[in-house]
Amino acid sequence: MSLTQARHPLRHASPRGLPTGENPYLPVPARVLLQSDLVPGVRLYDLRFVDPGLAERFSWVPGQFVMLSMLGVGEAPFSLPSSPTRRGVFQLAIREAGSLTGHLFRHVKEGDVVGIRGPLGNGFPVEKFYGNDLLLVAGGLGMVPLRGLLQFAIDHRERFGRITLLYGARSPEQVLFRGELTGVERRGDAEIHLAVERGTTEPWGGRVGLVTDLLDAASIQVGRTYAVACGPPIFYKHVLDRLVRMGFSKNQVFLSLERRMECGVGKCGHCSVGYTMTCLHGPVVSLWDALNLPELIYT
Amino acid sequence: MxxxxxxxxxxxxxxxxxxxxxxxxxxxxxxxxxxxxxxxxxxxxxxxxxxxxxxxxxxxxxxxxxxxxxxxxxxxxxxxxxxxxxxxxxxxxxxxxxxxxxxxxxxxxxxxxxxxxxxxxxxxxxxxxxxxxxxxxxxxxxxxxxxxxxxxxxxxxxxxxxxxxxxxxxxxxxxxxxxxxxxxxxxxxxxxxxxxxxxxxxxxxxxxFTLALDAHDLPYVLELKKDDPVWEELGRKCLCCGSCSMVCPTCTCFNMWDEMPEENCSERLRCWDACLYRDYALVAGGHNFRARRADRVRNRYYHKQEAFVREFGMPSCVGCGRCIENCPTGIHVVEVFQHVRGDA
Amino acid sequence: MSAPKVGIFGLTGCAGDQLQILNCEDELLRIAERVEIVDWVMARSQNDSNTPLDVAFVEGVVATERDLAYLKSIRARSRTLVALGTCAVWGGLPAMRNELPREVLRREVYAGGAEFLDTREARPATDFVPFEFRLPGCPIERHEFLRLLNAILCGGKPEFLNVPVCWECKTRENLCRVVHYKEVCCGAMTRAGCGARCPSHGVPCAGCRGPVEEPNYDANITMFQDRGISWVEIARKMEAFSAPVWMKLGLEREHARERARGGRS
Structure with missing residues (x-):
């Protein structure tokens, strides 16, 4: 048996390092320029690498993620919510969910330095989308990676047909990037439809209901559209099925998987689902590939 | 040569x-x-x-x-x-x-x-x-x-x-x-x-050789046997002690975490891990993608004989027998696959 | 910013975990510079028992009404509370004989003249008040204590792995106490972190760090029984340390099974 046998097409025979360094495990310092609360419990961080050369060079594909390190606390993956068309500074939108994010929220201030390595993962197959309509379906925090794709598509507006974003959140207070999305719609760059599960005291102009209701209402030309869905497991359970029933082919629909990650470079094994390493071959997979994984993506 | x-x-x-x-x-x-x-x-x-x-x-x-x-x-x-x-x-x-x-x-x-x-x-x-x-x-x-x-x-x-x-x-x-x-x-x-x-x-x-495993079509057999009761049975028998993974020459899963041995100095450690351990697929926020013991056991066997074959064209088991020798509850990899096939 | 105020306390127990802190000989002076230890009966003659504390460490079980009141007062004055050692986390040895009535124990141990004892069923401190951190071990591991302390002082929250002792035992290449010696070893159901100290010294794991989450008790029992070890012997070994948890999860069920079979239980 030799080393040159059949291997997964996404495995690269010739090894490479990361843009942040040859040693893919070594975090590189990046400074927190700005931090702001997007909604209660979710913060947007503007970061810039301390090394000015790297800061300018660092690029990514929407849907990719980075590993964020804090001294003595550890490391966790976060998807990039901004577009590489707006380089120099990159953003992270982070929800407080565990000990690392808790530490980040409580102790990291503007001007502080954190460690970053990446970008990791495959990202959305944006070139495949060129010349087609784009349907983005987001649920909750799934808006984070889709915001990067939306920014990218708007910055290359001529490469895409109609762009529609359907976004469902728990309540009006939980809608991420709300002002920005309103601006996008006003400028006519994309159609934006929002739904919240329950209204509150706040006046809410959008729909009260589920994101699937938005799918019913939207006018989509399935034949010329790529759909990209991001959300929690329960969201996938309802949305993906609906997209298929609308007539989408399973390789016209893409989604982003969530798994535990330690190394981010296909070594540690934690994110493997069958032969797919979420960090290496994903996190973005077609619906067809997702359905053929040996484990369910939602239960 | x-x-x-x-x-x-x-x-x-x-x-x-x-x-x-x-x-x-x-x-x-x-x-x-x-x-x-x-x-x-x-x-x-x-x-x-x-x-x-x-x-x-x-x-x-x-x-x-x-x-x-x-x-x-x-x-x-x-x-x-x-x-x-x-x-x-x-x-x-x-x-x-x-x-x-x-x-x-x-x-x-x-x-x-x-x-x-x-x-x-x-x-x-x-x-x-x-x-x-x-x-x-x-x-x-x-x-x-x-x-x-x-x-x-x-x-x-x-x-x-x-x-x-x-x-x-x-x-x-x-x-x-x-x-x-x-x-x-x-x-x-x-x-x-x-x-x-x-x-x-x-x-x-x-x-x-006295022990043999019919491995040539195992990936295809396994593909069809995801719901076989043998996995539940193994889930009841396995301690999830991880011994098989520690001694396996191709099990390379690891964990990474930070320790502060002294103030202002932080070390990121890489230590062996095993997919059989309960928190292996646990994410921040609390969702565990393989919370059941039977799912973790099955995953280990599928990784060796199915997933790795799809990725690299060969199984990641080399037949050294270490897991057989070290399993305290006597789980025998060859018998497991015979069982899955329905041969035993 | 002034140094964080720290208190170290013992409920009912052997004080072995506090002793482990004193055993951190190389690090102790530096620790004393970084924190202000205001209340530690074991190591200081003059203590301040009222000041609010940034971090408090509590070892031992609640075995008297006095313990409980003391624990509640510590909780009330502390921002971060750490359960120190297996007694505080799981109940440990003091909780081993909870099935015997207090009255019987009092009579057996003290005969007469111990009416002043306000004893109650021994339970881990963690059963009564919320704790921010739990550090098991009988006694605690010094390196884990230092790691936890360093992390708390920089605002972090260290993770301790939820994996069994076999994890460390195998990497030390010990001869397996079960496979090679046919002994009752609690390693597969016990939380790692000790470096598999006992098996590395040629004795089976006693389970002193308490159980991993969801241990497969049934498979462990079967494993020992398959090697000809009697149920009594298995129970004697497994009861010792993680008794409160194990009583609930395993022993009661097994006793019920024995009773149903009409056997000795």
Missing amino acids: QTLRLEVQRLPVFLSALRDEGDLFAPVERLAPKDGRSGVYSLERIFDVAQAHPEALRTILPFKKLLLPPRTVLTRARDGAWEDGDELPIRPMIFYGAHACDVHSLKILDLLFLSDFADPYYQRRREQLTVIGYGCIPDDKCFCQSLGTANVDDGFDLFFTPLEGRFMVTVASARGDDLVRRYPVGFEPSTRDDTREYLDRLKRRTEA
Whole structure:
């Protein structure tokens, strides 16, 4: 048996390092320029690498993620919510969910330095989308990676047909990037439809209901559209099925998987689902590939 | 590939000389408190070549422990800057007593750790490793023959196969060739007699296998047997102690976490992990993608015999029998697959 | 910013965990510079028992009403509370004989004249008040204590792995106490972190660090029984340390099974 046998097409025979360094495990310092609360419990961080050369060079594909390190606390993956068309500074939108994010929220201030390595993962197959309509379906925090794709598509507006974003959140207070999305719609760059599960005291102009209701209402030309869905497991359970029933082919629909990650470079094994390493071959997979994984993506 | 011969009594001279080339590692018998002999071996650095038991079929831990130590400091951070945690240079290592399955497992580790994002910690150690094989005769836990890993013709530096009063020496790399020329302790070109006896030995060895696993179509069978009750049964029997993964020559899962050994200094550690452990697929926020024991057990077998085949075209099991020897509840990998097929 | 105020306390127990802190000889002076230890009866003659504390460490079980009141007062004055050692986390040895009535124990141990004892069923401190961190071990591991302390002082929250002792035992290449010696070893159901100290010294794991989450008790029992070990022997070993948890999860069920079979329980 030799080393040159059949291997997964996404495995690269010739090894490479990361843009942040040859040693893919070594975090590189990046400074927190700005931090702001997007909604209660979710913060947007503007970061810039301390090394000015790297800061300018660092690029990514929407849907990719980075590993964020804090001294003595550890490391966790976060998807990039901004577009590489707006380089120099990159953003992270982070929800407080565990000990690392808790530490980040409580102790990291503007001007502080954190460690970053990446970008990791495959990202959305944006070139495949060129010349087609784009349907983005987001649920909750799934808006984070889709915001990067939306920014990218708007910055290359001529490469895409109609762009529609359907976004469902728990309540009006939980809608991420709300002002920005309103601006996008006003400028006519994309159609934006929002739904919240329950209204509150706040006046809410959008729909009260589920994101699937938005799918019913939207006018989509399935034949010329790529759909990209991001959300929690329960969201996938309802949305993906609906997209298929609308007539989408399973390789016209893409989604982003969530798994535990330690190394981010296909070594540690934690994110493997069958032969797919979420960090290496994903996190973005077609619906067809997702359905053929040996484990369910939602239960 | 080139073959030589060496008289049996000249080998210790050669091995002793090799200690100048780096740290010499070989299987050594573990001492048992009562009668002294345990019949259990571990791979240790040796100073006296008489300690070496190259014929020992399996050490408790395979030689992955040299390339991926159970605990490695990946990075060290002070004052907001991260540095490589390895103490360089890595000392040259010579592993004496590799069997064919060990060499095949080395190839599998290379596939994982040198493709895509090359792992610098692995690579540094790998570059310092010299592999010297030793011909073995299987016992009742060896099933490498079923997995195509019973023989090997590359991936090592030198290979000593015992014949009557002498060794057939296979040279499979320039490094091996360097060593043979640097220490001319009596290496001679092999003769036709040597070749004949060598082939006879191979034949005897082939016939010595008593354990077999029909692996040729396992990925397809497994694909259809995801819901087989055998996985639930195994989930009830398995302790999830992770012993099988620790001793497996191709199990390489690891965990990473930060420790602060002193104030303002943080070390990122990499330690062995096992997919059988409960929190293996647990994400922040509390969702566990493999919360059930049966799912974790199944995942381990699928990874070896299904997922890895799809990724690399071969299973990641080399048939060394370590998991059989070390499972405290007697889970037997070959029986598991026979059961899944419906043969048992 | 002034140094964080720290208190170290013992409820009912052997004080072995506090002793482990004193055993951190190389680090102790530096620790004393970084924190202000205001209340530690074991190591100071003059203590301040009222000041609010940034971090408090509590070892031992609640075995008297006095323990409980003391624990509640410590909780009330502490921002971060750490359960120190197996007694505080799991109940440990003091909780081993909870099935015997207090009255019987009092009579057996003290005969007469111990009416002043306000004893109650021994339970881990963690059963009564919320704790921010739990550090098991009988006694605690010094390196884990230091790691936790360093992390708390820099605002972090260290993770301790939820994996069994076999994890460390295998990497130390010990001869398995079950496979090679046919002994009752609690390693597969016990939380790692000790470096598999006991098996590395040739004795089986006693389970002193308490159970991993969801241990497969049934499979452990079967494993020992398959090696000809009696149920009594298995129970004696497994009862010792993680008794409260194990009583609930395993022993009661097994006793019920025995009773149903009409056997001795």
